[in-house]
Amino acid sequence: MIRAIRPLAVCLCLALFLSAAVSADEISDRAKKLHFSSIVLDTHADTTQRFLTGKFDISKRNPDGHIDIPRMREGGLNAQFFSIWMPGAVTGAPAVQKSLDQIDAVKRMVHRNTKDMMLATSAADVREAHKQHKIAVLMGMEGGHMIANDLAVLRMYGELGVRYMTLTHFYNNDWGDSSTDKPAHNGLTDFGKDVVREMNRAGIVVDISHVSDKTFADALEISKAPLIASHSSSRSLDNHPRNMTDEMIKALAAKGGVIQINYERSYLSQEYNDAYKAVAGDVSRMEEKFKKECGDDMECELKAESQFTAKLLAEGKLPHVSWEKIIDHIDHVAKLVGADHVGLGSDFDGADMPEGMEDCSKLPRITEALLRKGYSEKDIRNILGENILRVMEQVERVSRELRAQP
Amino acid sequence: MFRQISLAMACLSAGAIVVAAVTGTALSERARALHFSSVVVDTHDDTTQRFIDGNNFDLGPRSADGSIDIPRMRQGNLGAIFFSIWIPSKITGATAVNRALEQINAVRDQVRKHPDDLLLATTAAQVREAHRQGKIAALMGVEGGHMIHSDIAVLRQFASLGVRYMTLTHSGNVDWADSSTDAAMHNGLTAFGKDVVREMNRLGVIVDISHVSDKTFYDALAVSKAPLIASHSSCRAICDAPRNMTDQMIKDLTAKGGVIQINYHVAFLSQEFRDAEKKHPEINDQIAAEVKKRCGDNEACQLMEGDRLTREYVDAGKLPRVSYEKIIEHIDHAVKLVGADVGLGSDFDGANMPYGMEDASKLPMITKALLKKGYSEADIRKILGENTLRLMAEVERVSQQMNSP
Numbered sequence: 080m081i082r083a084i085r086p087l088a089v090c091l092c093l094a095l096f097l098s099a100a101v102s103a104d105e106i107s108d109r110a111k112k113l114h115f116s117s118i119v120l121d122t123h124a125d126t127t128q129r130f131l132t133g134k135f136d137i138s139k140r141n142p143d144g145h146i147d148i149p150r151m152r153e154g155g156l157n158a159q160f161f162s163i164w165m166p167g168a169v170t171g172a173p174a175v176q177k178s179l180d181q182i183d184a185v186k187r188m189v190h191r192n193t194k195d196m197m198l199a200t201s202a203a204d205v206r207e208a209h210k211q212h213k214i215a216v217l218m219g220m221e222g223g224h225m226i227a228n229d230l231a232v233l234r235m236y237g238e239l240g241v242r243y244m245t246l247t248h249f250y251n252n253d254w255g256d257s258s259t260d261k262p263a264h265n266g267l268t269d270f271g272k273d274v275v276r277e278m279n280r281a282g283i284v285v286d287i288s289h290v291s292d293k294t295f296a297d298a299l300e301i302s303k304a305p306l307i308a309s310h311s312s313s314r315s316l317d318n319h320p321r322n323m324t325d326e327m328i329k330a331l332a333a334k335g336g337v338i339q340i341n342y343e344r345s346y347l348s349q350e351y352n353d354a355y356k357a358v359a360g361d362v363s364r365m366e367e368k369f370k371k372e373c374g375d376d377m378e379c380e381l382k383a384e385s386q387f388t389a390k391l392l393a394e395g396k397l398p399h400v401s402w403e404k405i406i407d408h409i410d411h412v413a414k415l416v417g418a419d420h421v422g423l424g425s426d427f428d429g430a431d432m433p434e435g436m437e438d439c440s441k442l443p444r445i446t447e448a449l450l451r452k453g454y455s456e457k458d459i460r461n462i463l464g465e466n467i468l469r470v471m472e473q474v475e476r477v478s479r480e481l482r483a484q485p
Numbered sequence: 486m487f488r489q490i491s492l493a494m495a496c497l498s499a500g501a502i503v504v505a506a507v508t509g510t511a512l513s514e515r516a517r518a519l520h521f522s523s524v525v526v527d528t529h530d531d532t533t534q535r536f537i538d539g540n541n542f543d544l545g546p547r548s549a550d551g552s553i554d555i556p557r558m559r560q561g562n563l564g565a566i567f568f569s570i571w572i573p574s575k576i577t578g579a580t581a582v583n584r585a586l587e588q589i590n591a592v593r594d595q596v597r598k599h600p601d602d603l604l605l606a607t608t609a610a611q612v613r614e615a616h617r618q619g620k621i622a623a624l625m626g627v628e629g630g631h632m633i634h635s636d637i638a639v640l641r642q643f644a645s646l647g648v649r650y651m652t653l654t655h656s657g658n659v660d661w662a663d664s665s666t667d668a669a670m671h672n673g674l675t676a677f678g679k680d681v682v683r684e685m686n687r688l689g690v691i692v693d694i695s696h697v698s699d700k701t702f703y704d705a706l707a708v709s710k711a712p713l714i715a716s717h718s719s720c721r722a723i724c725d726a727p728r729n730m731t732d733q734m735i736k737d738l739t740a741k742g743g744v745i746q747i748n749y750h751v752a753f754l755s756q757e758f759r760d761a762e763k764k765h766p767e768i769n770d771q772i773a774a775e776v777k778k779r780c781g782d783n784e785a786c787q788l789m790e791g792d793r794l795t796r797e798y799v800d801a802g803k804l805p806r807v808s809y810e811k812i813i814e815h816i817d818h819a820v821k822l823v824g825a826d827v828g829l830g831s832d833f834d835g836a837n838m839p840y841g842m843e844d845a846s847k848l849p850m851i852t853k854a855l856l857k858k859g860y861s862e863a864d865i866r867k868i869l870g871e872n873t874l875r876l877m878a879e880v881e882r883v884s885q886q887m888n889s890p
Binding site for chain 2: 173175182229231239
């Protein structure tokens with residue numbers, strides 16, 4: 080979650096500008112055929128915050144935001160992890176209750192749209208949804224603070240269908256260090272390691288986006304199942320603590336894991352990242368700035384942040400970032416560790432999208448660009464979704480093995 | 486552990502003589518055949534507190550204390566048990582939600598640990614399936630609406646996790662409903678309380694009216710589209726406790742397909758016991774103080790020590806001795822009133838058990854006593870479990886109906 084929801088005016092103006100630059104017509108028949116026959120699985124979207132407002136209707140095309148069913152259909156996005164998220168400042172039992180509220184909000188959204196959507200908690204469920212031409216809806220929990228230091232709560236989230244948990248968000252929690260906070264635990268505490276073990280047993284994918292490099296190393300060592308970075312990009316292309324170094328990506332991939340590229344402009348472009356830091360400070364601290372005006376309304380906060388960057392962009396204080404940066408990051412990882420270890424973790428509805436990737440309807444561009452780069456169809460399918468399905472299957476297998484032990 | 490010692494002593498002294506003299510402990514072939522072929526369902530049991538008190542209680546081995554473990558459930562052919570998710574009414578807010586999740590996890594953990602003996606059941610069909618497989622069905626009921634923290638989304642997640650009834654209140658009022666043991670403040674159910682009942686109907690979570698005020702009961706009865714249950718309440722006509730139901734309430738409950746599940750707690754069974762308690766309030770004060778001293782905040786310890794200490798006062802002649810036959814009296818009273826729409830809601834591990842019903846192994850005595858009273862085998866099977874299964878199936882049907890477009 081970074082921020083979202085570009086004002087309509089900016090949306091229209093950019094869309095016009097870009098449709099000239101990279102029109103939908105440029106998607107070749109081959110790319111279309113490939114893209115629309117693939118399982119396209121995005122591991123991170125923050126649309127859940129919009130569900131909570133009670134005013135958002137995902138079934139119809141919305142003038143704002145990045146995700147709704149018509150645009151998912153248009154972009155061939157047929158499997159989506161919706162994030163269960165609240166700021167790290169919400170802890171203890173209130174975080175547990177709010178998490179249940181968000182899980183409920185996702186499930187009710189599915190319930191209202193059973194013609195188009197299906198709740199999925201396994202790789203097989205995702206494939207079944209695809210077979211039925213439905214969008215698979217999955218849940219990931221973004222931040223270990225939401226378990227209130229309680230493994231029982233973690234297990235119940237697993238039972239309720241949560242299939243990954245990001246160990247931290249922007250702040251350290253009581254048992255794990257975040258990449259955007261001062262180290263307090265030297266990675267994972269003993270309890271933090273127990274959390275990882277329990278996630279393995281419960282079949283919840285360990286997500287190391289947001290965590291400190293040491294937390295990542297600790298989790299990688301402890302986990303019996305492959306890890307994912309649900310929404311992180313490459314640090315060698317853009318030196319941001321939220322991104323992964325080449326060494327980390329290699330270590331992640333060596334254990335079967337996958338890095339899912341985040342489309343946030345600050346994580347894609349060094350130039351943008353530098354400019355942003357110069358004018359606004361650290362991106363991870365921006366949520367504090369908008370907290371005052373929005374209180375607990377996360378959708379309001381995301382909008383405020385988005386308007387803030389839109390204004391800076393308009394004033395020329397931030398550079399334009401093209402969607403092609405996403406391809407650069409994918410390509411960098413593929414060259415480093417192969418196409419079996421990279422995928423898509425947009426951060427739709429939670430971050431500032433690059434130009435040309437204004438919403439999920441633009442996803443076929445990724446397939447087109449990768450084909451032009453000479454990627455095989457098989458590699459492209461893997462990047463679009465098969466890699467993460469492979470990790471899910473492995474996590475499920477490890478869970479079955481661990482559960483069978485006394 | 487203390488309780489078993491006192492039990493053994495009681496058996497050696499008066500207890501064994503009383504039980505042997507009055508009823509005989511031997512089961513007839515007919516009683517045995519009937520009891521052990523029936524699905525015996527108990528809708529209220531507080532053993533969950535033992536799962537979470539930090540002493541690593543496990544249902545597997547025979548336990549020297551308490552009333553419930555797998556060997557004794559097998560011995561008494563208890564085929565399906567609702568484990569209570571319970572925290573005191575004074576614990577509210579998100580903390581109550583968090584702690585309820587811990588207890589749900591604890592129940593599910595026991596089922597995971599004993600796959601050959603236990604099966605998590607959420608429907609009547611699953612209870613029957615467990616019975617077919619020779620397993621004990623474990624079910625969950627939330628005892629007190631305070632645990633949803635006035636949040637319907639939380640109620641829905643409890644249901645997703647397998648909770649199949651919710652008692653609208655415990656001993657204290659909640660923000661949306663009055664309890665039978667608190668000063669009335671909402672005149673029954675508030676508008677939100679009625680929404681809770683409607684959502685429970687939709688989810689297939691049985692509305693449990695044990696513990697609630699008479700007005701809350703009537704409000705729930707009016708709103709609910711599915712039959713209600715009193716998961717652990719007895720008859721007020723025999724023992725005038727606010728936790729028990731009047732004859733009129735029992736009639737109105739069963740007229741809408743509901744079932745009253747008799748609670749074995751001595752102070753709900755016996756007017757004599759209740760009068761003695763009222764006459765000597767210092768006894769309960771002493772017991773409460775001693776329990777607090779021994780157990781602190783450990784709820785499981787409190788519940789079991791309370792039972793043990795009560796028996797010490799009985800043995801000392803300071804409180805009357807209540808026999809398990811009082812359970813039969815309550816069953817018989819309800820049956821005479823409304824027919825065999827009655828069942829078993831022991832409150833094992835959460836109340837003071839009468840003599841002769843110390844634990845689940847003693848349950849066949851109920852079948853034996855009902856046969857002796859001339860009950861038909863069909864009626865006895867209903868009382869032992871079929872009534873609850875019928876009610877569950879009906880609640881499921883209403884839920885499906887409400888969810889179909």
